[in-house]
Amino acid sequence: MDVKEVERLIKISRERPLMPETYIPWQLEPGPEDVFLPEILTSLQGLAIYESLTPAQKLELGRHELVQVIASYAWGECLFCVFMTQHLLTLPPNDVEHQFIIRELIEEFRHQEMFAQAIAKINGKPIKQSGLHKFFGEFSNKYLPADYLFMGSVSVELVTDVYGNYARKAPNIYPVLKKMFDLHNIEEGRHILFTKALLKTYSAKAGYIKRTLYSYVILFNILFVRTMYVKKEIYERIGLENPQLVYKLASKNFKQKFADTCLKDIIEFVDSWKGFNTLTRFAWRWILAAKL
Ligand SMILES: [Fe+2]
Ligand SMILES: [Fe+2]
Numbered sequence: 408m409d410v411k412e413v414e415r416l417i418k419i420s421r422e423r424p425l426m427p428e429t430y431i432p433w434q435l436e437p438g439p440e441d442v443f444l445p446e447i448l449t450s451l452q453g454l455a456i457y458e459s460l461t462p463a464q465k466l467e468l469g470r471h472e473l474v475q476v477i478a479s480y481a482w483g484e485c486l487f488c489v490f491m492t493q494h495l496l497t498l499p500p501n502d503v504e505h506q507f508i509i510r511e512l513i514e515e516f517r518h519q520e521m522f523a524q525a526i527a528k529i530n531g532k533p534i535k536q537s538g539l540h541k542f543f544g545e546f547s548n549k550y551l552p553a554d555y556l557f558m559g560s561v562s563v564e565l566v567t568d569v570y571g572n573y574a575r576k577a578p579n580i581y582p583v584l585k586k587m588f589d590l591h592n593i594e595e596g597r598h599i600l601f602t603k604a605l606l607k608t609y610s611a612k613a614g615y616i617k618r619t620l621y622s623y624v625i626l627f628n629i630l631f632v633r634t635m636y637v638k639k640e641i642y643e644r645i646g647l648e649n650p651q652l653v654y655k656l657a658s659k660n661f662k663q664k665f666a667d668t669c670l671k672d673i674i675e676f677v678d679s680w681k682g683f684n685t686l687t688r689f690a691w692r693w694i695l696a697a698k699l
Contacts, residue, residue, distance in 0.1 A: 408604045413503045416597045420510040425593060427521035431586045433528065443529060443584060444469035444476070445577035448570065450637045450657040453664060456647075467645045473584070474531030475636035476570070480591075481522040482536065483563060483632075484515045486548050490556050491515075497553075507601055514594045525587050534640050540631060547624075554609040555624045561602040562625040562673055564595050566632050569669045571595075603676070610680035622682035623690070629673065630694060633665045634658075666696035674699065 437443075449468055451457040460468065491508050498505040526533060536544070547559065571588040574580055580588075613621065637657050642650035674697060677683060683691065683699055691697040 408608065410503050412604060413507050413601060416601055417506050417510055420514065420597065425590045427517055427590060430590050432582055435582050437581045440579050441581040442466065442469050442579050443581055444473040445573050445580065447668065448573055450661040454656055454660050456653060464645045468641065470529055471641040471644055472636050474526050474529065474533055475638060477522040477525060478533035479635040480567060481519045484519055486544050487560050488512055488515050490548050494553055511598055518591060521587060525583065528583060534638055540635065557602055557606055558621045559624050559628040561599060561606060562628045563632055564599050565672045565676060566629055566669050568592060568595055568599065569672060618680065618682050619684060619686045622677055622687040625677060626691060626694060637661050662696050670695065670697055
């Protein structure tokens, strides 16, 4: 890891902190044209059923799905903080990695508070993670070695970064959410730089088996993100008939859209350390519909 570069990142974090309390215009209410999630990121856009929704239903779909997205971020970041806190105990305090992780923890806790406030601001009612999500999240956090968890975290950060970019650039996104994504994007950008630098050494040393395992850890982390917000309950909430059928159609639709819009950076990253091979390529194509 390039110590100078990490020191530069620590310095920015200390000297130019972005405080959600002042950075986000919390007092602003959504305007009549504002949306909560760009259409392209909603699970139903692209399906015939989407065209039959009323404007109010479309708005509500975006609101519920956005709440699910940020509630998932908050939960995932909290899990990652648990891991980082434990990892911190293994590092000497004068180590540059130790210092950066403290900064990252401070920022991640601020993000979690910010996400929770945003959910409250738009009257969100997050749906709990499924048992499977909860189990795998907690299991991997407890038992996977540090390098695997960092691999998982950078993959989630890369995907959510793409996500945030879509949301920030949508012309009519509710300004509170736009600023929230701006803030997150800036700070996560530094986390990504650090984690990638850290992982360079791990992936350089990794042989075929380890690269294969890394690749699978990333694949499942991404699957995790993708499936956290396509929810039957949301279709019920916006008053659709046959929510189970809508859920099935939406899952298929969103799998393809997600592959088309969110996977480019992560594929480049995995490819950079030869994470695609005979044992992994088929799974990426099959489970994530990745174009490799
Ligand atoms: Fe974060
Ligand atoms: Fe982060």
